[in-house]
Amino acid sequence: MPLKTLFLNPPSFENFDGGAGSRWPATREIESYWYPVWLAYPAGMMEGGRLLDAPSHHVSAEETINIAKEYEFLVLYTSTPGFPGDIRLAQRIKDINPRIKIAFVGPHVTVLPERALLEAPAIDFIVRKEFDYAVKEFAEGKAFEDILGISYRKNGVVAHTADRPQLQDLDSLPHVTDIYHRDLDVRRYNVPFLLYPYVSLYTTRGCPAQCTFCLWPQTLGGHRYRVRSADNVAAEMALAKKHFPQVREFFFDDDTFTDDLPRAEEIARRLGKLGLNWSCNAKANVPRKTLEIMKDNGLRLLLVGYESGDDQILINIKKGVRLDIAREFSRNAKDLGIVIHGTFILGLPGETPQTIQKTIKFACDIEPETIQVSLAAPYPGTELYRQAQEQGWLQIQTGELVDTHGIQTAAMNYPGLQSTEIFSSVEEFYRKFYFRPRKMFSLFGGMLRDPEVMKRRLREGVEFFKFLHERKATAREMAQTAAAASASSAGD
Numbered sequence: 001m002p003l004k005t006l007f008l009n010p011p012s013f014e015n016f017d018g019g020a021g022s023r024w025p026a027t028r029e030i031e032s033y034w035y036p037v038w039l040a041y042p043a044g045m046m047e048g049g050r051l052l053d054a055p056s057h058h059v060s061a062e063e064t065i066n067i068a069k070e071y072e073f074l075v076l077y078t079s080t081p082g083f084p085g086d087i088r089l090a091q092r093i094k095d096i097n098p099r100i101k102i103a104f105v106g107p108h109v110t111v112l113p114e115r116a117l118l119e120a121p122a123i124d125f126i127v128r129k130e131f132d133y134a135v136k137e138f139a140e141g142k143a144f145e146d147i148l149g150i151s152y153r154k155n156g157v158v159a160h161t162a163d164r165p166q167l168q169d170l171d172s173l174p175h176v177t178d179i180y181h182r183d184l185d186v187r188r189y190n191v192p193f194l195l196y197p198y199v200s201l202y203t204t205r206g207c208p209a210q211c212t213f214c215l216w217p218q219t220l221g222g223h224r225y226r227v228r229s230a231d232n233v234a235a236e237m238a239l240a241k242k243h244f245p246q247v248r249e250f251f252f253d254d255d256t257f258t259d260d261l262p263r264a265e266e267i268a269r270r271l272g273k274l275g276l277n278w279s280c281n282a283k284a285n286v287p288r289k290t291l292e293i294m295k296d297n298g299l300r301l302l303l304v305g306y307e308s309g310d311d312q313i314l315i316n317i318k319k320g321v322r323l324d325i326a327r328e329f330s331r332n333a334k335d336l337g338i339v340i341h342g343t344f345i346l347g348l349p350g351e352t353p354q355t356i357q358k359t360i361k362f363a364c365d366i367e368p369e370t371i372q373v374s375l376a377a378p379y380p381g382t383e384l385y386r387q388a389q390e391q392g393w394l395q396i397q398t399g400e401l402v403d404t405h406g407i408q409t410a411a412m413n414y415p416g417l418q419s420t421e422i423f424s425s426v427e428e429f430y431r432k433f434y435f436r437p438r439k440m441f442s443l444f445g446g447m448l449r450d451p452e453v454m455k456r457r458l459r460e461g462v463e464f465f466k467f468l469h470e471r472k473a474t475a476r477e478m479a480q481t482a483a484a485a486s487a488s489s490a491g492d
């Protein structure tokens with residue numbers, strides 16, 4: 001029997017979505033959680049294992065420690081903002097259950113394995129990059145030195161085994177929706193732009209694009225695009241439909257679902273035969289023909305990372321999509337009745353007050369149904385982080401990626417553009433986008449047509465304004481810290 005294993009998305013800041021399915025670890029505008037997909041694969045390979053998603057299920061640190069007493073092995077998915085709290089939790093678990101072995105996984109420890117092991121005696125080992133088989137092999141009794149892709153302590157120093165070759169046969173992995181069905185309550189998962197309740201999963205790993213800010217391809221999944229077969233996806237979805245009759249939407253949260261167009265079209269046809277309502281991530285360059293096939297087969301929404309409304313910024317971040325292409329794609333999608341949730345990032349290299357206004361105008365022009373505005377976050381392990389260090393953009397005093405509530409902070413200053421201005425322009429962006437008569441009319445129209453939509457939007461609206469209010473406190477703290485820093489450098 002393998003070690004009895006707990007796969008943990010740890011409790012953290014209140015309503016923090018930073019776990020094994022979140023590309024941007026942060027507390028969101030509206031309470032929302034992604035599924036802990038990465039943890040679900042190994043959880044499905046090990047008899048007696050349990051996947052515990054503490055944030056979405058509102059399991060406290062005390063309850064988590066209590067649950068962990070029953071286990072011999074803990075696999076904890078950590079993040080850069082969550083790491084300090086996660087190592088405190090791991091230590092408390094170890095104090096109460098000294099025999100438990102603890103592995104930390106995720107991008108943060110992949111990039112900084114030595115530092116993590118030196119900082120946290122409670123961690124027994126780190127798995128770098130994808131961790132499905134490394135944790136399984138440990139639970140089945142393999143010695144550290146025989147497990148590829150891990151870092152551990154040996155004779156008082158940190159030792160690293162060789163990297164593990166990337167998994168190519170994704171069809172050999174368990175179906176994560178079986179594990180959700182076993183261990184999770186789908187009613188705990190809400191994402192404002194998706195129908196409720198929803199389920200998310202991946203059909204690929206890795207992304208060939210080179211976006212400099214993007215965490216997962218540079219740390220976890222790599223740039224090689226690996227795919228599950230259409231048969232494998234269809235088999236999972238047929239069963240998921242039976243597991244979750246109450247689910248109103250399935251979301252394919254692949255880095256990019258549409259990179260291999262014939263495959264995306266084939267999967268769409270299979271989903272259409274199953275009569276599913278679905279949505280997915282896409283780059284803003286999917287041709288109209290593919291959009292038509294997807295729409296005809298149940299596609300409701302695309303999540304599109306536009307990032308910026310300035311072509312030079314798109315070049316700076318190596319996005320690989322031009323604005324004219326993005327505009328044409330958006331027109332086509334709209335014309336076909338596909339809903340778009342557009343995501344934007346403020347504070348990317350090359351940002352100026354003018355480019356911020358250009359991006360807001362671009363968003364209003366292409367008019368996605370809903371938007372998300374994030375702050376550029378230089379995560380360790382990304383090209384953006386290296387650039388920020390080399391160019392001196394990172395703020396020494398205020399370089400934390402989230403504040404004490406888990407809300408994103410603006411971590412970079414540029415010549416002519418202070419982080420405080422970038423931070424406050426997020427609110428300006430939301431206001432200029434949503435508080436236009438045309439937009440408000442269309443949102444209210446949806447509410448009037450459906451009482452459920454009305455209830456949900458009203459609740460989310462209240463949360464949204466509360467979030468904006470909390471950001472004001474963060475803005476004040478950032479301004480005070482920046483003023484203190486400039487006073488102290490003037491004193492030097």
Ligand code: SF4
Nearest residue numbers: 207209210211214255
């Ligand atoms: S296309 Fe999307 S997933 Fe791929 S590197 Fe760019 S931002 Fe990341």
